[in-house]
Amino acid sequence: MTAMLQIAPVAHDKISARTQAPWPVLEGGKSESADPMSALQNIGSVLKFKRNAAVFNQGDPARHVYKVISGAIRTCRVLMDGRRQIADFYLPGDFFGLDWQSEHGFTAEAVADAVVISYPRSQLEALAEQKPAMQKLLMSMLCKGLSATQNHVVMLGRQTAQERLAWFLVSLMQRSDDNTDLDLPMSRLDIADYLGLTIETVSRGISQFKRQHLIAVSGAHQVTLKNVEALEALACGESEI
Amino acid sequence: MTAMLQIAPVAHDKISARTQAPWPVLEGGKSESADPMSALQNIGSVLKFKRNAAVFNQGDPARHVYKVISGAIRTCRVLMDGRRQIADFYLPGDFFGLDWQSEHGFTAEAVADAVVISYPRSQLEALAEQKPAMQKLLMSMLCKGLSATQNHVVMLGRQTAQERLAWFLVSLMQRSDDNTDLDLPMSRLDIADYLGLTIETVSRGISQFKRQHLIAVSGAHQVTLKNVEALEALACGESEI
DNA sequence: CGCAAGTTTGACGTACATCAAGTAGTGTGG
DNA sequence: CCACACTACTTGATGTACGTCAAACTTGCG
Numbered sequence A, B: 001m002t003a004m005l006q007i008a009p010v011a012h013d014k015i016s017a018r019t020q021a022p023w024p025v026l027e028g029g030k031s032e033s034a035d036p037m038s039a040l041q042n043i044g045s046v047l048k049f050k051r052n053a054a055v056f057n058q059g060d061p062a063r064h065v066y067k068v069i070s071g072a073i074r075t076c077r078v079l080m081d082g083r084r085q086i087a088d089f090y091l092p093g094d095f096f097g098l099d100w101q102s103e104h105g106f107t108a109e110a111v112a113d114a115v116v117i118s119y120p121r122s123q124l125e126a127l128a129e130q131k132p133a134m135q136k137l138l139m140s141m142l143c144k145g146l147s148a149t150q151n152h153v154v155m156l157g158r159q160t161a162q163e164r165l166a167w168f169l170v171s172l173m174q175r176s177d178d179n180t181d182l183d184l185p186m187s188r189l190d191i192a193d194y195l196g197l198t199i200e201t202v203s204r205g206i207s208q209f210k211r212q213h214l215i216a217v218s219g220a221h222q223v224t225l226k227n228v229e230a231l232e233a234l235a236c237g238e239s240e241i
Numbered sequence C: 001c002g003c004a005a006g007t008t009t010g011a012c013g014t015a016c017a018t019c020a021a022g023t024a025g026t027g028t029g030g
Numbered sequence D: 001c002c003a004c005a006c007t008a009c010t011t012g013a014t015g016t017a018c019g020t021c022a023a024a025c026t027t028g029c030g
Helices: A034-040 A121-130 A132-158 A161-175 A188-195 A199-211 A228-235 B034-040 B121-130 B132-158 B161-175 B188-195 B199-211 B228-235
Strands: A045-049 A054-056 A064-079 A084-090 A107-120 A181-183 A215-217 A222-225 B045-049 B054-056 B064-079 B084-090 B107-120 B181-183 B215-217 B222-225
Touching: A045 A054, A045 A064, A054 A064, A064 A121, A064 A188, A064 B132, A084 A132, A084 A188, A084 B132, A107 A121, A121 A132, A121 B132, A132 A161, A132 B064, A132 B084, A132 B121, A132 B132, A161 A181, A161 A188, A161 A199, A161 A222, A161 A228, A188 A199, A199 A215, B045 B054, B045 B064, B054 B064, B064 B121, B064 B188, B084 B132, B084 B188, B107 B121, B121 B132, B132 B161, B161 B181, B161 B188, B161 B199, B161 B222, B161 B228, B188 B199, B199 B215
Parallel strands: none
Antiparallel strands: A045 A107, A054 A107, A064 A084, A064 A107, A181 A222, A215 A222, B045 B107, B054 B107, B064 B084, B064 B107, B181 B222, B215 B222
């Protein structure tokens, strides 16, 4: 169908939507079974966003699901007095906007210049009814998202600043195939708003990890994990009973 | 099929599992369409749990989904040093254990003596493949859970103690059909571990609301909301930009 | 190179945690 | 039905991790 997307409730400074989709679309997709993913290739539209541009806003009708191709996306909510909480970061290969009620509950913005593919929800739903594999894929993505959000809850509710930072670094590492050289596309403020801290606390925490030789930093966006076990111990501290 | 459940990875002090299901099972179900819900009636087993008994533990294989009939359930995780975070409370009519990866990520326990119906996941999945309505119901339950958990994240990341308490009371009210007379089945410690606070802070917060005439309290588990608007204002403070 | 945005560091303040009594429920046995 | 004990809750005094305010430093883009 090669849908050319018109709707796109998208903000001011979008770079240039409606590029014709230059497939393949699948890289980084960790596909559960080739079939449902390849079906997706026919219904996506490519969109580009500049840093801080909104993909959708809280309250917008949830008509699409998105996949990150390059760059990074954050979903966040802002309280009246300016306090902001970031719900999640989405990196290349990740789907977002999947939290579909009738409206989006969060705003999605580009952390850095980003390329995204948009899939009309109606077509996705139709596909899910026909293909059980697609249905399972959607369910599995939802479950993964729910599980990640629940871990976020534990972190925010019960961990200290240093533990939160360690948790953040370790989970980024795990998402990048256990590579200890991390590229952080987001600012300190983004990290702070994700971890429920202030920018100063994040900065101090990173400095402390440097002093403890748990990490090495080169330029604010390049971190190397030097002692993964210590960081994981800090990050988790988990058990049952 | 009237499955008689044997598995039930359930703790010590379960009262008496394997009662023959005394249908109807549907009350409080807010069913989206009668069809998929009635299909559920044939595959459920009734289980009873005493206060603090575990329905399942973190790490248990996720073989069932549950629905609360009476009482209340909490899902929680405990860190090594005893810090505990409650992810959610489930009240009569609510489904839980739906966060199915291969394993449960959280422990589920009875807040108060509870009756629960357990549905084998395998049969639920089979049903979902046959009936699109059931599939939609499952997706919608997952989405609702995700949305609630995301709101929990915002609360934990960015709200003050009083705001958290207000948020808790208001969301309980909304779940009980906007009745301002609330019955809190959980202890102050449960509330604290849900809101990321200590028991003392919760207690002081409630006392302050009493002094401000925002609520009235009769016995630790009976609260009447006296000024819903003020509480909602505290709870939300929301906007987008 | 030069400026602005982003980050780090320091000094100080505060909301909530911790520690410690006290008080009110709740269930049990006489 | 009351006495007792136990648990749950409340209140007070004090401590501290993190927030706030402010200034210096670094980085990267025009």
